[in-house]
Amino acid sequence: MQRYDYIMAGAGAAGLSLAYHLAQTPLRDKAILLVDKEPKTANDHTWCFWERGDGPFEPVVCRQWKDVYFYGAGYDALMDLDGYRYKMIRAGDFYPFVRRELERLPNVHWVYGDITAVRDEADGASVVVDGNAYAGNWLFDSRFGLSSLARQPGRHYLLQHFKGWEVEADEPVFDPGKATLMDFRIEQHGETRFFYVLPFDERRALVEFTIFSADLLTDDYYEGEVARYLRDFLHLGAYRVLHKEFGVIPMTDHPFPGQRGNHVILTGTAGGQTKASTGYTFRRIQQHSKALADALLTTGRPHVAAPFKGQFALYDSMLLNVMARNRYPIKEIFTLLFQKNPPARILKFLDEDTSFAEDLQIMSTTPYAPFLAALWDVVRGRVTA
Numbered sequence: 001m002q003r004y005d006y007i008m009a010g011a012g013a014a015g016l017s018l019a020y021h022l023a024q025t026p027l028r029d030k031a032i033l034l035v036d037k038e039p040k041t042a043n044d045h046t047w048c049f050w051e052r053g054d055g056p057f058e059p060v061v062c063r064q065w066k067d068v069y070f071y072g073a074g075y076d077a078l079m080d081l082d083g084y085r086y087k088m089i090r091a092g093d094f095y096p097f098v099r100r101e102l103e104r105l106p107n108v109h110w111v112y113g114d115i116t117a118v119r120d121e122a123d124g125a126s127v128v129v130d131g132n133a134y135a136g137n138w139l140f141d142s143r144f145g146l147s148s149l150a151r152q153p154g155r156h157y158l159l160q161h162f163k164g165w166e167v168e169a170d171e172p173v174f175d176p177g178k179a180t181l182m183d184f185r186i187e188q189h190g191e192t193r194f195f196y197v198l199p200f201d202e203r204r205a206l207v208e209f210t211i212f213s214a215d216l217l218t219d220d221y222y223e224g225e226v227a228r229y230l231r232d233f234l235h236l237g238a239y240r241v242l243h244k245e246f247g248v249i250p251m252t253d254h255p256f257p258g259q260r261g262n263h264v265i266l267t268g269t270a271g272g273q274t275k276a277s278t279g280y281t282f283r284r285i286q287q288h289s290k291a292l293a294d295a296l297l298t299t300g301r302p303h304v305a306a307p308f309k310g311q312f313a314l315y316d317s318m319l320l321n322v323m324a325r326n327r328y329p330i331k332e333i334f335t336l337l338f339q340k341n342p343p344a345r346i347l348k349f350l351d352e353d354t355s356f357a358e359d360l361q362i363m364s365t366t367p368y369a370p371f372l373a374a375l376w377d378v379v380r381g382r383v384t385a
């Protein structure tokens with residue numbers, strides 16, 4: 001039986017990204033196995049993220065914006081991102097791009113089927129797919145299910161759920177030069193609710209209804225809200241729905257372990273790459289994948305020293321606590337953040353790249369009382385747990 005150097009259990013965003021990053025190094029000659037339920041052919045995600053300059057997947061960035069709209073509580077702005085670009089990648093472009101890149105490597109193999117077990121072993125790890133076992137030196141597991149999260153006391157467990165319609169209007173109604181990052185003008189219903197709009201051209205855009213809350217809604221409800229937004233806020237006349245997407249991702253400060261045993265490394269959402277307070281994951285997956293590939297290249301082991309991010313984890317927990325306990329409307333907090341700070345400072349903060357002095361500057365623009373109450377609750381919750 002062939003033994004692989006690296007096995008990706010799950011070949012979605014994280015599994016494919018890691019394989020792609022490995023393929024950019026001399027490790028491209030290693031034996032690599034990618035396993036997924038089925039070939040990724042559907043356009044099942046639209047990933048947005050911001051960055052300065054070019055990223056690893058520039059050829060499949062289908063749109064990018066240097067100005068984005070923000071609609072908050074009594075404050076609207078067209079925000080110049082000051083060197084950042086808000087970028088959009090469609091899974092329907094990303095999957096075949098990575099696949100073409102990997103198909104040039106004869107030592108990269110693919111297996112499609114249901115993974116029923118992943119095992120850490122003394123000298124490596126193995127995966128069982130439809131009853132067949134495959135062994136390797138290192139295994140990267142990105143399978144994730146919300147139900148697999150064993151809730152821990154003192155932690156927050158919210159969901160980010162969204163329904164998006166790609167629409168084509170009869171009339172030219174969109175400005176393809178500007179996306180809408182967040183539109184909070186809709187009813188909040190005691191939760192955090194907003195829309196974002198990603199225009200492809202003057203007639204076509206992805207319009208996505210996003211909710212941060214504890215519970216999902218019915219499909220009819222999501223659909224009704226999207227239709228209402230198109231009518232009341234975008235003033236679309238006749239239009240066709242070309243494509244729909246629905247997603248649920250965790251918004252949690254659950255302590256995700258980086259690995260299971262010695263040879264199974266957890267990646268993607270399963271490895272805690274989803275930012276607890278925003279749900280943004282795609283760019284963090286790229287940073288993590290690059291770090292794993294660099295570590296394998298230089299040390300032969302995929303062990304990445306976690307940069308000290310302690311204060312950002314605490315800020316995330318505090319924001320989740322404000323949300324979960326309904327301490328202050330998040331719509332107003334985001335409004336204050338974007339109204340009283342240069343938008344680029346907020347993006348840098350969400351990227352966890354700001355200095356402590358910048359963090360204090362940002363915090364001074366938000367109300368103290370709910371965050372102090374949240375801090376007390378978070379610390380007390382952890383100590384009690």
Ligand SMILES: Cc1cc2nc3c(=O)[nH]c(=O)nc-3n(C[C@H](O)[C@H](O)[C@H](O)COP(=O)(O)OP(=O)(O)OC[C@H]3O[C@@H](n4cnc5c(N)ncnc54)[C@H](O)[C@@H]3O)c2cc1C
Binds near residue numbers: 045249270
């Ligand atoms: C609709 C949607 C839109 C999103 N938009 C954004 C965004 O704009 N920006 C952003 O930063 N993040 C976004 N996210 C969050 C995040 O980037 C994505 O969820 C991303 O796909 C996570 O990558 P992953 O590899 O962890 O999971 P996935 O991409 O889901 O990959 C996991 C893979 O494991 C496979 N798998 C699972 N179980 C098994 C099994 N038993 N056997 C075989 N294979 C299995 C699955 O088929 C899948 O291919 C979005 C998420 C969703 C759901």
